[in-house]
Amino acid sequence: MLKKILKYILIAGLFWFIIHSLYITYDGFTEPQQKADLAVVFGNKVNEDGTLSPRLKARLDKSIELYHNKQVKNILVSGGLGKEGYWEGTEMKKYLIKNKIPTEKILVDNSGNNTEKTVINTIKIADSLKFSKVISVSQFYHQTRIKKLFREHNFKNIESSSPTYFEIRDLYSVFREFFAYYL
Numbered sequence: 001m002l003k004k005i006l007k008y009i010l011i012a013g014l015f016w017f018i019i020h021s022l023y024i025t026y027d028g029f030t031e032p033q034q035k036a037d038l039a040v041v042f043g044n045k046v047n048e049d050g051t052l053s054p055r056l057k058a059r060l061d062k063s064i065e066l067y068h069n070k071q072v073k074n075i076l077v078s079g080g081l082g083k084e085g086y087w088e089g090t091e092m093k094k095y096l097i098k099n100k101i102p103t104e105k106i107l108v109d110n111s112g113n114n115t116e117k118t119v120i121n122t123i124k125i126a127d128s129l130k131f132s133k134v135i136s137v138s139q140f141y142h143q144t145r146i147k148k149l150f151r152e153h154n155f156k157n158i159e160s161s162s163p164t165y166f167e168i169r170d171l172y173s174v175f176r177e178f179f180a181y182y183l
Contacts, residue, residue, distance in 0.1 A: 045084070
């Protein structure tokens with residue numbers, strides 16, 4: 001009897017994981033339907049030589065696309081001090097400037113050491129500048145949790161946009177995000 005119950009619990013958990021993972025993927029690739037005051041680019045690795053990781057570069061390229069398509073008016077780059085010794089936000093700003101985004105349209109948050117800190121800092125910045133709409137820019141598997149965190153902090157007008165950059169580690173990341181979402 002106990003084996004049968006455990007079997008059903010395991011099967012139910014597996015189905016929940018599959019359904020949730022499919023939702024994360026669908027949600028992460030749903031493009032924004034409206035314009036926003038701000039795109040927030042979530043930080044990622046800056047390499048030891050100061051170059052941006054391909055994943056981070058893809059995020060920034062997506063924010064540049066949103067800016068040039070006039071879907072966002074400003075771009076906030078957020079990250080912390082990586083173990084490689086670079087402030088992610090500062091390095092991301094340099095990349096945006098090299099790609100013809102006007103300096104006055106770029107905001108930097110070098111205190112966004114994790115997803116929740118970036119969300120909290122973004123809300124503070126958006127409130128102080130009277131921005132009411134935000135588009136988060138990160139990998140597809142990250143977006144559902146980002147939007148959940150914005151809503152938990154009483155910021156409801158949040159959409160997302162993800163680059164079409166994939167790597168094998170995304171499979172692990174979907175798995176990780178399933179658990180991170182519920183913690």
